Amino acid sequence: IRNGAVEAIEAVFGGNWHLNRGFVYTLPAPARGYRPREDLTDCAAKLPTAGKVVAELKFAFWRFLFLKGQQPRIWDPHLAATFPGYDKALTLSEARARLFDDIDEVRKLRNRIAHHEPIFARNLHEDHQRIRRIIEWRRPDVAAWLDSTQQVTALLSRRP
Template identity: 35%
Template sequence: MVKVRGFACVAIRNAVHGVLAEHFDRADWWNTPGLDARAVSTARDEEDKLAARLPKVTADDVVAALSFGFWSSMLGGPKGALEQNLYWQRCLHRAFPGWTHRPNDARGRKAFLRRIELLRKFRNRVAHHEPIHARDLRKDHDRILDVAALIHPDLASFLRGHSRVPDVLARRTAAVEDGVCQF
């Protein structure tokens, strides 16, 4: 599950960064005047941390250092600000070409943001070594693949083809049914 989730989170990060860099015509789009102050501050803080330990900091270094929480908040996150809504309508929706709603469709965007928020929360549970055995892991896996398909159908196919999650879950079910382990 960690591998599938990790690929999906990196794909989201790269897709969002790509459309923002294209929209603002610069790889360090966070240095564009007039952007959301919170996002700018977070990105610049990361840039400063990297500058303290790297001889030359690139935009790719900063992008890789930013947390998944940062990227989900750029999409709107649970506290989606007006700025993120405007960025969504202007460019961020293009990071998810599989998303079939119009950019100004508030209901569709809310459902999309819910998916991203569920992925973020699941990612945090796994990253913080919280127990996940009682969750519906098949549903979590399917949600990750659904979000990946919004970025590119080939990404979802790749993840599905390389994921061991369905096999592991089937073996877990068999072990429980055979009395080898209990929940």
């Protein structure tokens, strides 16, 4: 997710995208909760390179890049190149929205796991499908490899 987003951002804002005020001001600055604009400016002020900034930004940051407001600037021109396996039956807007929804659900799953909270009530099959879809859209060859090595599907079928 993050590498695809970085490729698209760099295509629009250049290699120093993390310092580009035009990009920074496209990010939301909500009064409460996670603040992607603030997170980026804090990381950019402390870290010497875009690569270091990418590594430090929270997973939630990348989700914000798939908001509708980024559609014309980033995703209309670059979604097909950065997520070449996306479902071509969808419009670019629908594909971006699907990515946003999938990323948000994966983020929720990740947060529950990271905080040692139960995930048994979740539809884990659907979570697996979302993760696989993101991988397939980003790198179809990696999704094919994953299909040949993963054991999650068999494990979920044995779930009580």
